Amino acid sequence: MPDRIDAYLGIHTRALMLESRRAELLANNLANADTPGFKSRDIDFKSALATAAGAEELKYRVPLAPALDGNTVDAQLEQSAFAANAVRYQATLTFINGKLRSLMTAITGQ
Amino acid sequence: MSSFRIFDIAGSGMSAQSVRLNTVASNLANAESISGDPAQVYRAKHPVFQATQPEAAGVAGNAGSGVRVAGIIESRAEPQRRYEPGNPLADAQGYVYAPSVNVVEEMVDMISASRAYQNDVEVMNTARNLMLATLKLGQS
Numbered sequence: 449m450p451d452r453i454d455a456y457l458g459i460h461t462r463a464l465m466l467e468s469r470r471a472e473l474l475a476n477n478l479a480n481a482d483t484p485g486f487k488s489r490d491i492d493f494k495s496a497l498a499t500a501a502g503a504e505e506l507k508y509r510v511p512l513a514p515a516l517d518g519n520t521v522d523a524q525l526e527q528s529a530f531a532a533n534a535v536r537y538q539a540t541l542t543f544i545n546g547k548l549r550s551l552m553t554a555i556t557g558q
Numbered sequence: 559m560s561s562f563r564i565f566d567i568a569g570s571g572m573s574a575q576s577v578r579l580n581t582v583a584s585n586l587a588n589a590e591s592i593s594g595d596p597a598q599v600y601r602a603k604h605p606v607f608q609a610t611q612p613e614a615a616g617v618a619g620n621a622g623s624g625v626r627v628a629g630i631i632e633s634r635a636e637p638q639r640r641y642e643p644g645n646p647l648a649d650a651q652g653y654v655y656a657p658s659v660n661v662v663e664e665m666v667d668m669i670s671a672s673r674a675y676q677n678d679v680e681v682m683n684t685a686r687n688l689m690l691a692t693l694k695l696g697q698s
Contacts, residue, residue, distance in 0.1 A: 531684070
C-alpha cells in the first residue's frame, strides 16, 4: 500500500523534494556569482509547497546592489540561504525519520 | 534523482574559477615580459563566464545548470613604451615594450576567484552531507 505510506508521510516528502530543488538553484546562483548579466533566481517556498510537484515558478531576486555588469548575485545572501536550506532539509529528514520510526514501532509492537 | 546535479553545478563553478586563476597566474608571471615589437608583447588574458542552460529546458523547471567559460579575451590596452637602449631586446630606437598588466587588478581578481572557489567547495560539501543523510533515511 504505497499510497497510504505516502499519505502518512504527508507534506514532508514534497518539502524534501522542494528543498533539494532549491539547493540546486542556490548552487547555480553561487556558481554564476561572476557571470556578467546573470540574474539570481529563487523559489517562493511557501507558495511552491502549496502547488503541485514540478510546477513551482522561479522568481528573480530583487538585488540590493546589482553589479555594473548586470549580475544580481549577492554571494553572502545566497550562501546564508543555502545554509538555511540545508538545515531545513535536515529538519525534514528528521521528521520523516521520526514518522518511519513510529511506523516501525506500530508494526513490531515493541 | 536530480540531486546529483548540485555536484555538476558546483563542479562547473570550480572549473571556471580555476581557469580564471590560471589566467591571473599567467598575467602576473608575464607582467614584465618585455619585447622590442609592440605587436609581439604579451597581452593580459581574461576569461568570459557564461551561464549554461540544461539541455531540455523546462523538463527540470529550467533551473540552469552551472557556468562555463565562453572564451578568453585578450586585453586591448596599449603596451607601455620604455626607453632602455642597453636592453638586448630594444628596437632600433632603443625602446622596449612592456605588457600593460595591472598587477593590483590581477591580485583582486585572484582573491575574488579564490573566494568563489571556496564557496563552490562549501556547496559541494553540504550537498554531500545532505545526500549521505538521505541515504540513511529509515535506518537507526
